[in-house]
Amino acid sequence: MARYSYTxxxxxxxxxxxxxxxxxxxxxxxxxxxxxxxxxSISSDKGGSAAAKSGGGGGKVAVRDLVFFxxxxxxLLNGGVPLVRALSLLxxxxxxxxxxxxxxxxxKDVASGTALYKSLEKHPKVFDTLWVSLVQAGEMGxxxxxxLKQISSYLASQAxxxxxxxxxxxxxxxxxxxxxxxxxxxxxxxxxxxxxxxKSFQVKLPPLTAVIIVFSNILVHHLAGLIMTIxxxxxxxxxxxxxxxxxxxxxxxxxxxxxxxxxxxxxxVERLLTTLSTLIESGVSILNAISVLEGVFATxxxxxxxxxxxxxxxxxxxxISASFKxxxxxxxxxxxxxxxxxxxxxxxxxxxxxxxxxxxxxxxxTRRFNAxxxxxxxxxxxxxxxxxxxxxxxxxxxxxxxGGH
Numbered sequence: 397m398a399r400y401s402y403t404x405x406x407x408x409x410x411x412x413x414x415x416x417x418x419x420x421x422x423x424x425x426x427x428x429x430x431x432x433x434x435x436x437s438i439s440s441d442k443g444g445s446a447a448a449k450s451g452g453g454g455g456k457v458a459v460r461d462l463v464f465f466x467x468x469x470x471x472l473l474n475g476g477v478p479l480v481r482a483l484s485l486l487x488x489x490x491x492x493x494x495x496x497x498x499x500x501x502x503x504k505d506v507a508s509g510t511a512l513y514k515s516l517e518k519h520p521k522v523f524d525t526l527w528v529s530l531v532q533a534g535e536m537g538x539x540x541x542x543x544l545k546q547i548s549s550y551l552a553s554q555a556x557x558x559x560x561x562x563x564x565x566x567x568x569x570x571x572x573x574x575x576x577x578x579x580x581x582x583x584x585x586x587x588x589x590x591x592x593x594x595k596s597f598q599v600k601l602p603p604l605t606a607v608i609i610v611f612s613n614i615l616v617h618h619l620a621g622l623i624m625t626i627x628x629x630x631x632x633x634x635x636x637x638x639x640x641x642x643x644x645x646x647x648x649x650x651x652x653x654x655x656x657x658x659x660x661x662x663x664x665v666e667r668l669l670t671t672l673s674t675l676i677e678s679g680v681s682i683l684n685a686i687s688v689l690e691g692v693f694a695t696x697x698x699x700x701x702x703x704x705x706x707x708x709x710x711x712x713x714x715x716i717s718a719s720f721k722x723x724x725x726x727x728x729x730x731x732x733x734x735x736x737x738x739x740x741x742x743x744x745x746x747x748x749x750x751x752x753x754x755x756x757x758x759x760x761x762t763r764r765f766n767a768x769x770x771x772x773x774x775x776x777x778x779x780x781x782x783x784x785x786x787x788x789x790x791x792x793x794x795x796x797x798x799g800g801h
Contacts, residue, residue: 668693668699
């Protein structure tokens with residue numbers, strides 16, 4: 397007998413942890429589920445969970461590979477191919493080593509009688525809690541192919557959105573890098589030449605020129621110290637943001653950035669709505685869906701805390717719209733439409749409508765951002781170059797005036 401530590405959720409949504417003796421992990425899972433618990437995590441006290449051990453055997457799996465796997469598995473199951481055979485075929489023909497490794501283990505588990513969602517749960521680096529919860533709902537409701545199609549659509553939608561955001565930010569990033577490179581070259585190579593000339597003529601420098609020369613001297617003569625200072629600041633900030641207080645500070649700073657802060661918040665709200673609608677449509681209970689969302693927003697302490705508060709309120713009998721409204725994080729438009737969806741019995745449809753609205757908001761931002769960022773950066777960099785050129789030529793004009801006399 398082995399000892400397994402677990403974290404579970406009961407029918408009221410209350411979370412508890414403990415330990416159980418069982419012959420293996422499957423037996424421990426069965427014993428807990430027989431008591432009506434929803435398992436959030438389970439691990440052996442000897443060397444960690446089986447999921448953790450098997451999850452990292454084949455490397456990271458790209459989203460496109462997971463999308464293809466979900467689509468193909470749904471197609472094969474709809475075509476009457478047995479689950480074990482379908483998993484085996486897809487595993488053998490997968491171009492991803494990580495997915496190939498995970499599916500080999502999943503196929504063995506399913507062939508031995510383990511439920512698919514339990515088999516996927518052992519590979520958290522490949523199949524996250526969203527996968528596990530959706531597949532569990534699909535298996536229990538007898539709609540696994542339909543749920544797999546929903547997973548595929550969800551992953552493809554999120555990947556497309558992420559691609560648009562990366563594309564929108566990539567061009568300005570490249571332009572900024574090139575511009576900064578040119579500026580640094582100018583300050584490091586050109587300004588020191590003029591600084592030596594001014595020094596030889598003992599010209600009294602204007603304040604602007606003096607500042608530019610000081611900055612140039614720092615870059616030329618104290619570069620190592622500057623790099624060390626930047627590195628120390630970075631590591632200090634990283635250490636601080638690894639704490640809950642630091643995470644909260646970081647996200648509050650991001651949300652408060654003009655223009656960009658609302659964009660980031662819209663991305664998070666869209667992800668929340670899309671994920672929640674996918675889970676509910678697939679038959680996952682609202683309480684379990686919110687538990688999954690806690691995992692989805694594990695890296696955002698503000699939204700994770702919101703999910704925890706909403707879960708507690710929903711478990712105590714409050715509606716999901718009232719629970720979200722109480723947190724004050726979601727816009728009134730979202731909570732009001734959630735309320736209307738609950739009243740009309742069409743909450744999933746309302747969530748889909750809302751997520752579509754936020755996707756359009758994100759698309760509009762990326763289009764506008766690309767349209768205005770180039771002229772803004774050209775003007776900005778041009779202004780900086782103009783200031784540096786002015787700082788260099790002001791003493792030269794002074795010298796020419798002195799020479800004229």
